[in-house]
Structure formats: structure tokens, C-alpha cells
Amino acid sequence: MEWVYLIIAGFCEVIWAYYLDASYGFSKLVPSIMAIIFIGISFFILEKAMKKLGVGVAYAAFTGLGTAGTAIMGMIFLGESVSFLKIVALIILLTGILGLKLSEGTDKT
Template structure:
């Protein structure tokens, strides 16, 4: 169950990161509110997950999901770079997240 909570926490990290971009430095109300709420939910779920997962693994997976998901959203919807090196490193990030999951005892 801790892994499911951690994945949901990572998804909320994607939500707040994209909303932060859309808030234009907290100058737009709705994206700013989404950012703050998304941050609070994401951190709360991370805190729940690391009660039974190692903190290093939990934090690394949480940030990895956020970074990977935000990069994918950036590529698909915000017209960010799809250079070969960027795609290679995103693939390495996915591999690292899977490796952390496989090498960590179930929480």
C-alpha cells in the first residue's frame, strides 16, 4: 500500500509543478491555489508512504516521478525539447525508479 500512496504523491508533485509554471510566479490565482494544494497533498502522502518505506527510497522515487512526469507533460503539452540526450536521460530515470522499487523491501 505504501508504494501506491507514494505513486499518488508523485502524481500530485507533477500537478503542482505544472501549476507552478502556469501560475506565472504566483501572479495567477487559480494555478497558484492548485500549486499550494497540490504541494500539501503531495507532501502529506509522501509522509504517509515513508512511515513504512525507507526515507531515501521514498524521497528518490517521489522526486523521480515528479521530475519524469513533469518532463513528459512539458514535452507533450508545453513544446519542450525532445532531444536525444534528454530522452536518454529520462529513460535512465525510469530505469532507476524501477531499480529502486525492485531493490526495496515491501512497505
Template structure:
């Protein structure tokens, strides 16, 4: 697999991580069966795609990008869909994480 495809897979893994976190919140402490099952499906997809991307990407870079996508995406979903608080500092911090993810992607990290 080429590095470009590995990056696409890694981004998808990060997006599934966001869906996993949202499902976890909606599961209400695993008391809602369907949201709990959704969490499990997204967790398997996210970790599975991460593992696949790691066949071509450096672990440190890939893991940082994956968690960065998850952090930025989950914080954004929390603000937009779940009523999480928003502040200037929170937005600046989210943008800083996003800048780091973009920077790591531009820096490469393939084998």
C-alpha cells in the same frame, strides 16, 4: 500499512508532484490566483502523501522514487503539453531516471 499500499501512496504523491510543478508553471510567477491555489493544493497533497508513505518505507528510497516520478513526469508534461524542447539525449536521460525509479521500487525499501 503494508509496503504495497505505501508504494501506491508514494506513486500518487509523485503524480501530485507533477501536477504541482505544472500548476507552478501555469501560475505565471504566482500572478494567476487559480493556478497558484492549485499549486498549493497539489503541494500539500504531494508532501502529505509522501509523509504518510514514509511511515512504512525507507526515507532514501522513498524520496528518490518520489523525486524521480516528479522529474520524469514533469519533463514528460513539459514536452507533451508545454512545448519544451526534446532531444535524443533528453529522452535517454528521462528513461535512465525511470529505470532508476523502477529499480528502487523492485529493491524494496520497507522497514
């Protein structure tokens, strides 16, 4: 269940990044409020995942999912540039997150 929390928290991070961009430096009220709400939601859900996964794995996966999701959102919906190097970097990032997922539970501490 903790990985479901992480995915939801990462998705919320993508949403707050979108609204943060749309707020134009917190000068637009509705996008600013939405960004703050989704920041709170994402960290609340992240905290739930940290109870079982620990801060290292949870935060690394959270930021990685948020980074990848935000980059993909920017390329698909916001007209940001797409390049071969960006795609390779995203694949490497997501592979690292998958590696964290697969390694979870193998530590014997």
C-alpha cells in the same frame, strides 16, 4: 500500498509543477492556489509512503517520478523540446526508480 502512495504523490507533484508554471510567479490567483493545494497533497501522501519505505527510498522515488513526469508533461503538453538525450536520461531515471522498487525488502537490517 506504499508504492501506490508514491506514484500518487509523484503524480500530484507533476500537477503542482504545472500550476506553479501557470501561476507566473504566484501572480495569478487560481493557478497559485492550485499549486499550493497540490504541494500539500503530494507531501501528505509522500509522508504515508515514508512510514514503510523510509526517507531515502521514498524521497528519491518521489522526486524521480515527479521529475520524469514533469519533463514528459512539458514535452507532450507544453511544447518543450524533445531530444534523444532527454529520452535516454528519462529512461535512466525511471530505471533507477525501478531498481529502488526491486531492491525494497531485500535489505536485512
